[in-house]
Amino acid sequence: MNSFEWTEAKTVEDAVARMGGSSVVKAGGLDLLDRMKEGISTPARLVNIRNVAGLDAIREDAKTGLHLGPLVTLAQLDASSLVRRRYTALADAAGHAATPQIRNVATVGGNLLQRPRCWYFRSEDFHCLKKGGDTCFALEGENQYHAIFGNRVCAIVHPSATATALVALGARLELTGPGGKREVALEDFFVTPEKDVRRENSIGEKELITAVRVPPLSQGTRSVYLKQGEKESFDWPVADVAVVLERSGVRCTRASIVLGAAAPVPLRVRAAEEALEGRAVNEETARVAASAAVRGATPLSRNGYKVPIFETLVRRAIMAAA
Amino acid sequence: MSEAQQDKATTNAPASAPTGEPPVPKAAVEEAKKAANKKPEPATRAQLVPAGIVGAKMSEIERAVPLDEPPPLPLNSELKVIGKRVPRVDGRLKVTGAAKYTADVRLPGMLFARMVTSPHPHARIRSIDTSAAEAHRQVRAIHILDRVLGNAELRDKSKELPAKFPIVRFAGQPIAAVAATTQAAADEAARLVKVVYEPLPFVVDMDKAREAGAPLVFPGPADQSGSAGGGGGPAGVKQKGNVRGPVRSGPHGQPPGDVEKGFKEADVIVEGEFRTQVQTHSALETHGVVADWKPEGLTVYSSTQGTGSVRDELAEIFKLKKSQVRVVTEFMGGGFGAKFGAGNYGALATHLSKKAGAPVRLMLDRKDEHLSTGNRPDSVQKLRIGARRDGTLTAIHLQSYGTAGTGTGAGTAGPAQNMYECSHISTEESDVFTHAGPAAAFRAPGHPQGCFALEQLIDELAERLQVDPLALRDKIDKSDARREERRIGAERVNWSRRHAPSADKGAVKRGIGVAQAVWYRLINLDSSVEVRLTRDGSVELLSGVQDIGGGIRTALAQVVAEELGLKPTDITLRIGDTAFPNGPASGGSMTTGSITPAARNAAHKLKLQLLEQVAPALDTTPDHLVMRDGVVSRDLPSTSKAYKSMTFKQAAAKLQTEQIAARASRNDDYGGFVFKNEKDAFGFGIGTYGGVQFVEVAVDTETGIVKVERVVAVHDCGRPINPLALESQINGGVLQGISYALYENRILDRNTGKMVNPNLEQYKIAGSRETPVIETILIEEYVGRNSTDAGGIGEPSTIPTAAAIANAVYNATGVRMYEIPMTPAHVLAALKGGAAKKGVNA
């Protein structure tokens, strides 16, 4: 790890003023320090926002919905009875990520902005496309954990579990920069490799996530998050799925289905949603929707096995939300 | 040729008479040499010793026991300390963090070091420029390796163009090291060493390496000198391209029979091709040393399984007397077979300490650990078994290939050669060189691989013969221990409820499987102990033997305490230091069987000395005295008039000198060995260890996830000394076996030859949630071969797990797993391809 300077931000404005160039924000620091230890990120200065007051609230308002401060930890999301009761998919996404120790430190802001886990990206031995090199080593290499959709340029999967759930829940981000605040739908925040292979989202260099908002859910909405890793402890998903179903009687009126660990961005699968909307939710429609969810997948040499797993998880998640 | 025969061949080299002295007849010289070489047979007494399995078949048999051996120990049920569940004497130190491991050693003025390693799998080094690193303000020394330990070496060096620096043969190969005043500075300076490489063609895939025209790892035949305690294949094997072998004999020589004939005699033949992956040792504590070079000698704190073997290797490299090298391992965080030698890191740290005139700490990081310190070779095994209709095996034929990277020793034939009775066995094991880190001995080298194939095919045979897999094993397995273990385990797991393959409805299918182990009774005769008693009643044990986590410290305390009638906590244990009497390396499941008899013998001698001195005060002779519960007394009921006693402390206070001491080494097994290697004092004991494991799994056939829900592990290890520690060992063996079967895999990028998962995140190891209910059952088996009759457990406990899981998966799904790790990718492919991938039945 290179030597670096450590600074403490007192307020959001203070943090924003110190950011940019070779200064980088540190929240929980899990992702950032991992990259620094491997020598793939070499910031000259860390701006610690962990002690900025007022960024760790969880509140709900009937009109505006759920408000999360960026410093809310995954452990807090998992433990909050409010989140668990009303936004179950988010509580489960947070609660099944990583390990208890990591969840105690990991913040939701950092979780959304963490860099990909592609093993070529994470190793200083490989100077790949995403790091400014000229090849993607995964396409013809060891790609068992890589993307099965949108994988023509760079085959990372988006690593954030909370993003999978939050996109399905229609979350929006509040970003604060030198010019003030802006809001963006989380779904539109992520950037595909085709657009810019060097980044995964559109946050500005001097912008901070200052809130995550989930719009109010209509009565009877159910949300489910399912994760399948090779192991249950200390492991990433090979597939994860969030399903949000709004219903009127037995009929599904609105569905939101998102695949995580499938593509470079959390992937909303509209064909699957359409297969449910206006229909009764049962084994048969779940099966049709699940098969629609994986239609058009373009697996690489070693990750074809992920397709049936996604199909299974989507079907099981729909049935669990029914 | 067996190792014993080889040994004779070298020790009988012709003697030449020294010049300038009257000629001595050659025959007389030979006679004298023979006499000197041949140790006089020790005088023995005939003695009855307990033999058999408690609860099954017990008897007494007669053994010729050397006169200086103590009387036989009664069964565990009659003992006070041995065979009881004793918490580790150092447990508190460990859980409170007070125990100091190698990484915790801090010496005044100590420097920190970092290795420079190659990013290329095969390259010639054009130049190394250390000037920028030297200019670093905090750097104190730099050393470039001139020889790489661990890699095999060409038999004929002229086959390769001379090179200024060692040829790089795997990505991660150590090249140099830098010592600086802080770890951060050493890390930084290591990056400043500029190495110019000429990359060469490489091959990291075993199948590709076998092809004609594959890039060669060595341009001619090469051998790896195995480090003490294991690893490395036999030397001098024929080699073509990257393929070295086949080797047809095992430790007992070539197996008997003519398999062609055997297959002709068979009514049923089963066969299959099985594949296993490379597993890295991944001990929690990485390899590392603190080396402290002083003009008068070298002290090295090392995370090692062999204080003695590290001392010997460093003495050789640095041309020091063994007495000038001291190696210390007070506490150790796991080894599994990869920590016997000095290692490149040990040599580098010592060079750096010598150059800098200061102690140097060099602990490897996780990446170095995965790349360059050893691994379990992979394998592809073609196995064919023939049997008569009644189950009698007529032929076993194994052809196996495995890559130990730049090392040797990828054979898998142990189980096929030793598990079952069969009159025609043929095994052909070949090593395949690849440009990957050299293998090292790994918990039962070759056996988990071999078992994965053998035990699945035995199950398949049972199915073909329409008999229960346990009944078939009862028929073809001559081991009494395993027979009893099968019986006990079947009862515990409730085997009779086991259903036909794939009987469960629904996506999640459950099944039960079984597999068994065979392991050798290896003994290291260079196992010595000193026991001291001081006038204040304190007892000390000293030995070079190191506790690598198995709990030998506690076992030694128990044995000495039992002999002296004390408690284990009464004994002060000083071990893991070559300043003490030589201890055995901890490997091959031989530590307990090697060192506890020496400890008991030393304690017994000490006891005799003490009793000799206190007998007069108790109005009797030593042979009428007993020591128990901290009291020395006449061997009479305490109600008897003539009964007399004193406490152990009072007895010690009567010593004529401040301290008495006794020392003993491991004697030969009573009745001798199958063979004995005089050179490294290594005995191959009569008989084997067994071990049978039953596994229950749940297979999600839609996601391919295999979950082990329960393991019943029934094992034998001679006389159990500390059942508590033994259970820990078995739990560890089972977990490592589960991890091997389902998760672990060293993945090398096929295009660059570099490892893509050199960490503990993507190199996946079973964690808390992958841990099933593990029920361990120990049987007590007495063989009467030494004064404690104890054996080992480390290796047998991990051998059968993967095979048992595979058999359980078959029982759950009706599909056989021919490849591990059984990841969702493999399982889904097998379920889909099912029949297509099935081994061909003749």
Ligand SMILES: Cc1cc2nc3c(=O)[nH]c(=O)nc-3n(C[C@H](O)[C@H](O)[C@H](O)COP(=O)(O)OP(=O)(O)OC[C@H]3O[C@@H](n4cnc5c(N)ncnc54)[C@H](O)[C@@H]3O)c2cc1C
């Ligand atoms: C073994 C292991 C397993 C894991 N498994 C999972 C898993 O299953 N699912 C999962 O989702 N994650 C998993 N993780 C990742 C972990 O959850 C993330 O690393 C963590 O959430 C990052 O949060 P942090 O607060 O530590 O981020 P940091 O490391 O502090 O920050 C990450 C990045 O975001 C930036 N940043 C942070 N906060 C803000 C902000 N408010 N505004 C602007 N920029 C900001 C930082 O500059 C940095 O670049 C795993 C990690 C490990 C080590």
Ligand code: SF4
């Ligand atoms: S998938 Fe993306 S991050 Fe990984 S090697 Fe390819 S370009 Fe780099």
